[in-house]
Amino acid sequence: MPPALTLPDGRRLALDAAPLLMGIVNITPDSFSDGGKLRDAAGAIAHGVTLVAAGADIVDIGGESTRPGHAPLDAATELARVLPVIAGLSERTRAPLSIDTWKAEVAEAALKAGASIVNDVWGAQRDPAIAGVAARHGAPIILMHNRETVDPGLDILSDVMRFLDASIGVALAAGVPREQIVVDPGIGLFGKTPEQSLLLIRELAKLKDLGCPILLGASRKSVIGVITGQSVPADRVAGSIAAHLYGATQGAAIIRVHDVSEHAQAFKVWAAISQPLEPRP
Template sequence: MPLSLALPDCRSLALDALPLVMGIVNVTPDSFSDGGLHAGTESAVAHGARLAAEGAALIDVGGESTRPGHAAVDAESEMARVLPVIAGLKARLDTPISIDTYKAAVAEAALAAGASIVNDVWGAQRDPGIAAVAAAAGAPIILMHNRETIDAGVDIFDDVLRFLERSIAIAVQAGVPRTQIVVDPGIGFGKTIGQNLALIRRLDRLGELGCPVLLGASRKSTLGHITGRTVPAERLAASIAAHLYGASRGAAIIRAHDVAPHVDALKTWAAIDDTTKADL
């Protein structure tokens, strides 16, 4: 049976061929890579439309930075940022929209405004009510691993697997079908450089969870450490390299700032790799 995610509007996203590219729209003043560039509604909507035109299969809209040391944003402020953008994108595009939040209230409002997917960077463990919101809307949920602190001594695979098992249990208990759950190892979130690289290297281990995997290494500081590129926007080549490796290890969704080059790179990888099912 083909692997896919069912969306609330009765459409589906196929996940059994070429990895999908999720384009990033940060409606924030302080995101690590592009904070402030698309903080206004008009600019954010235009950026999302451009990413869709470049081949993004879904657009991820977030209103609170998750970089280290970020300033927390209350739900009302977050909604004020993201809801007009989601409504604007919904009016212009057929591309599914995901809401990047860990707050149940924000997720509920975003789904009502036109979002189709919930993307929670705390895996439904910061605000477990978010899983019930996704279930009620019939929306898929992306559950990401996160840590409050970095611990070089932790067995990162065990930590990620156990955390995501708890997240999946929360979502299923709330009524989200397991077939509607995507997992994310959380590259760059509470992990050392070595742990981040190990997770990408053995991304296939997340297959133990029985859910599709999202990989988001785009412009992350680990890539800056490897390449010496201190400006996040200059880490495109490194981002593509990390994501292609992840695709070879089973990533079904790639979350990226730079959509067009990722789409081209994935098409080329799929054409060369005789193990892919992509119809090119």
């Protein structure tokens, strides 16, 4: 049977064709790229519906910024932001919803409200109970590498592999099947220099050794700005697409993006070029 993620409702997300596109809905005032853009649930719901219409296979909903220096958020405030959006999108689209959180309490409530996937930027190492939440609900879990500090001299690939291997161990011990675990190297300012982020994209295929599907999220990230000189995140779309297309050649199964329409068009062309043409009669 082709590789796939099985959702709590029994649906399967196939991972054997072109990468799935995960569209981003940030309900935060301080996200690095679009903080404050979606100030209420109605706007966030409408944006999510637009992303699905543009080609998003998954909608990722987050209520707490992960940018450097972000203000820590309590679970109650985070839930107040995300639950109305999850409920509204569940009514208006069949696209799977993922909850972008590291807190078990938030993940539990989000899955009960209609989310299908847990996306943890701390790889189940800040709140390991989140893995048990995913297991009980039969939900896939995305485990991202993260670091508190930046060390330019660090062998970042080895660090990522060790961290994610430990995260996978936490998830497996909690009862999440390996085929329901996705790994993410954490591109951007998650304890990495731009050079380290570039290396991780370049060596992305090595994450296959972990035995799990790979998510790549370089969308509008600072590393794209360093390369292109674009200081405004929204002006980094073309660079983001370039990074993600390369990542697809290295085995990325899911691509997390802000700009779904542009990525959908790029990946349609990429898929058409990649597939061998049928011989003419």
